[in-house]
């Protein structure tokens with residue numbers, strides 16, 4: 521007998537509260553649980569399964585590499601890592617890439633690089649990190665402290681210091697904090713976990729200008745917004761505002777764990793041999809899969825498809841909302857969208873997730889008050905309409 525959900529409570533550390541059903545198989549944007557019940561997947565493993573489940577190009581890349589070489593460590597380099605780095609450099613502002621295994625590790629590397637480069641260029645006092653309130657940058661102790669949600673970093677003893685916070689989309693708030701001792705500003709072009717809140721274009725450009733003025737590095741955390749999710753390969757390209765350092769993970773591996781930090785040659789030179797590292801980063805298996813992910817996503821067809829599917833979602837949710845009036849706003853870009861609950865239903869996103877699952881639909885929340893959609897970038901139109909019909913059924917029960 522396969523183990524059931526009850527085994528989670530028996531054997532696993534209780535830091536998660538997973539849904540009552542256990543998924544066992546996926547294909548495209550459909551998933552089946554232990555009982556054989558079908559779900560449409562609008563959650564995408566939290567913006568990770570960028571090409572859905574078991575995409576043939578990814579299965580092919582994984583199988584081919586699995587029979588060739590998995591891991592050699594960074595004592596040696598490997599062909600898939602070199603190839604993926606070359607492709608990322610060709611597709612972005614960056615000249616250099618550092619690979620790791622998760623978003624938190626990519627941000628940890630970005631923050632360490634920014635501080636080290638700033639200190640080496642200007643002196644020990646230039647180490648201040650500025651971050652936005654309600655942001656999310658991962659769960660290592662440095663990144664979770666930089667994330668502007670103290671509920672995630674409190675209770676673990678003394679925190680890393682030299683970090684200050686300003687309000688998102690408020691340039692005056694940054695102006696009041698930034699100075700010549702600022703090493704870097706880290707920002708999500710769309711706050712993901714914080715509620716799917718996009719940056720105003722003028723704000724993002726203003727942040728860029730202030731960073732340049734004070735010789736502070738601008739880090740874009742594109743762990744959630746990157747790899748096609750915005751409709752461009754990276755959201756910075758959609759905004760036309762170029763960072764100094766960029767982090768990627770989630771959709772980069774399409775379900776295989778990998779993270780990356782991208783930067784210019786001039787900044788990268790501060791991480792000389794031995795200053796930072798990871799055993800698994802640049803693992804051949806992970807890089808072979810991510811390389812295939814990039815090949816499929818970074819095409820005009822896939823990126824245009826993201827924008828077309830965005831429109832279908834927005835129209836569909838608007839039509840449901842016209843009937844039931846549960847959302848005050850639907851926001852986001854590309855296939856990262858958030859529906860904000862109206863005052864009357866405040867903080868009840870979790871109830872909607874439960875009802876959606878009952879109706880055969882996986883969706884996410886982004887904080888207690890926002891229902892989040894982060895589906896596969898190649899979800900079929902038919903799957904979108906079936907999923908939206910199930911979403912409507914869930915909303916009808918929610919208001920009943």
Ligand SMILES: *Cc1c(COP(=O)(O)O)cnc(C)c1O
Nearest residue numbers: 622623624656657658712743744
């Ligand atoms: C998910 C996320 C992270 C953390 O990524 P992990 O792979 O969970 O470590 C960091 N930043 C943003 C913006 C994210 O959405």
